[in-house]
Amino acid sequence: MASYIEPAPIKDKENPFESMMSRFDLAAQILGLDDATYNVLKTPMKQVIVSLPITMDDGAVKVFEGYRVIHSNILGPAKGGIRFDMDVNINEVKALAAWMTWKCAVVDIPYGGAKGGVTCNPRAMSAGEIERLMRAYTTAMLDIFGPDKDIPAPDMGTGPREMAWLMDEFSKAHGTTINAVVTGKPLVLGGSLGRVEATGRGVMVSAFAAMEKMKINPYGATCAVQGFGNVGSISAKLLHERGVKVVAISDISGAYYNENGIDITAALAYRDLNKGTLEGFKDAEKISNEDLLTLEVDVLVPAAKEDVITVENAPRIRAKLIVEGANGPTSAKADAILRDKGIMAVPDILANAGGVTVSYFEWVQNRLGYKWGLDRVNRRCDRIMKDAFEKVYTTAEKHNQSMRIGAYIVSIDKVAQTYQLRGRF
Numbered sequence: 422m423a424s425y426i427e428p429a430p431i432k433d434k435e436n437p438f439e440s441m442m443s444r445f446d447l448a449a450q451i452l453g454l455d456d457a458t459y460n461v462l463k464t465p466m467k468q469v470i471v472s473l474p475i476t477m478d479d480g481a482v483k484v485f486e487g488y489r490v491i492h493s494n495i496l497g498p499a500k501g502g503i504r505f506d507m508d509v510n511i512n513e514v515k516a517l518a519a520w521m522t523w524k525c526a527v528v529d530i531p532y533g534g535a536k537g538g539v540t541c542n543p544r545a546m547s548a549g550e551i552e553r554l555m556r557a558y559t560t561a562m563l564d565i566f567g568p569d570k571d572i573p574a575p576d577m578g579t580g581p582r583e584m585a586w587l588m589d590e591f592s593k594a595h596g597t598t599i600n601a602v603v604t605g606k607p608l609v610l611g612g613s614l615g616r617v618e619a620t621g622r623g624v625m626v627s628a629f630a631a632m633e634k635m636k637i638n639p640y641g642a643t644c645a646v647q648g649f650g651n652v653g654s655i656s657a658k659l660l661h662e663r664g665v666k667v668v669a670i671s672d673i674s675g676a677y678y679n680e681n682g683i684d685i686t687a688a689l690a691y692r693d694l695n696k697g698t699l700e701g702f703k704d705a706e707k708i709s710n711e712d713l714l715t716l717e718v719d720v721l722v723p724a725a726k727e728d729v730i731t732v733e734n735a736p737r738i739r740a741k742l743i744v745e746g747a748n749g750p751t752s753a754k755a756d757a758i759l760r761d762k763g764i765m766a767v768p769d770i771l772a773n774a775g776g777v778t779v780s781y782f783e784w785v786q787n788r789l790g791y792k793w794g795l796d797r798v799n800r801r802c803d804r805i806m807k808d809a810f811e812k813v814y815t816t817a818e819k820h821n822q823s824m825r826i827g828a829y830i831v832s833i834d835k836v837a838q839t840y841q842l843r844g845r846f
């Protein structure tokens with residue numbers, strides 16, 4: 422057997438790639454994965470690092486570092502978002518790319534996994550500076566991206582506006598409009614109805630599926646959501662609309678708690694009129710992001726960043742159910758603590774897969790030159806999410822493992838079978 426028999430010891434502050442690998446190792450061991458497939462999958466296929474000199478508004482030239490990692494393309498073209506954030510680094514991007522491989526396999530869509538990013542602080546940049554950066558990043562990745570090769574999408578710090586610039590820059594370089602090179606575009610450029618809401622919608626569908634298993638009545642169940650960007654705000658809105666009492670929300674300015682429930686429509690309107698921040702939001706007590714995580718609630722939705730539920734705070738988590746909107750919010754060491762406490766965690770690679778699922782629908786529509794109605798998009802996404810949830814739940818039960826390891830088993834099994842049937846080894 423391969424070297425994965427003894428999962429690597431995990432240090433206190435977890436490197437996200439090592440954290441991902443420790444779960445992968447356990448699932449690979451349970452599956453009895455062959456050495457060749459194991460060794461191929463533990464290393465990303467391609468890692469690209471570029472330097473991007475940008476003229477800032479004050480005339481100074483600043484050099485940014487950009488990344489794109491393709492973890493695997495054995496299931497189809499690589500797929501994954503682009504993150505603009507100060508914490509972006511190669512280990513983070515490698516982990517996020519691998520998670521995309523597992524995520525696409527869990528929901529059974531024909532894509533491999535990739536991720537990209539630029540180390541920058543978009544909050545401190547003008548729209549013009551962000552546009553120049555996105556266009557420079559696209560130019561640097563012209564040989565990597567392509568509708569049959571690697572298809573980017575939004576992630577933290579990017580959205581439809583940035584995807585429009587990417588599509589335009591790529592199309593200019595090819596002398597023709599190629600909208601299928603990227604998903605998460607504005608609707609008029611070939612974006613799909615439902616994509617903006619899709620990740621939050623998948624979180625909501627996963628939360629309801631898990632509450633049903635745990636016999637938690639969703640009407641009046643309490644919930645705390647960390648992060649109020651694309652994923653967090655839409656998860657909160659959809660849960661609130663369906664009768665869940667969202668008692669806490671947060672962004673980088675802090676967390677806002679009201680035991681009687683927060684009016685999410687009012688919070689969204691406040692954020693949108695307040696330069697995108699919840700700072701100063703009334704009708705709630707201000708608490709810290711750390712305190713939000715340990716509130717006594719039925720459901721906790723971490724939807725901001727990785728590594729927020731750690732070995733330090735896991736013993737104090739009081740939620741019955743965690744539904745991971747963010748990628749990698751729970752460290753590998755914290756997994757065991759949550760499980761011992763009987764907390765169910767619906768893992769990122771399942772819970773937040775609604776986004777890439779509707780990205781897939783967008784790519785299909787672009788290639789067909791056709792548009793689907795919102796009803797069709799939502800119905801198909803919900804069906805895929807529910808089926809994936811059931812498959813992961815059953816697999817976890819069969820192996821007496823957590824939902825997370827169940828999800829890794831489902832994905833790694835699919836990837837391994839693909840290698841075998843394609844006759845690679």
Ligand SMILES: NC(=O)C1=CN([C@@H]2O[C@H](COP(=O)(O)OP(=O)(O)OC[C@H]3O[C@@H](n4cnc5c(N)ncnc54)[C@H](OP(=O)(O)O)[C@@H]3O)[C@@H](O)[C@H]2O)C=CC1
Pocket residue numbers: 575576577578579620647648649650651652653671672673674697698710724725726727746747748749773774776777
């Ligand atoms: N967008 C998508 O379709 C998908 C995203 N994801 C994952 O979901 C997570 C969130 O992504 P997305 O919603 O797109 O990103 P956004 O940039 O839209 O939102 C991020 C949110 O997190 C908040 N935030 C950032 N840092 C912290 C912090 N240290 N403490 C508390 N809150 C913080 C931000 O606050 P502020 O606004 O004040 O900066 C913002 O509210 C990421 O892990 C991403 O990889 C997963 C699948 C798909």
Ligand SMILES: O=C(O)CCC(=O)C(=O)O
Pocket residue numbers: 500501502503524572573574575576604605748773774776777778780
């Ligand atoms: O929509 C996509 O293609 C990818 C979204 C993403 O980056 C993610 O699911 O983490």
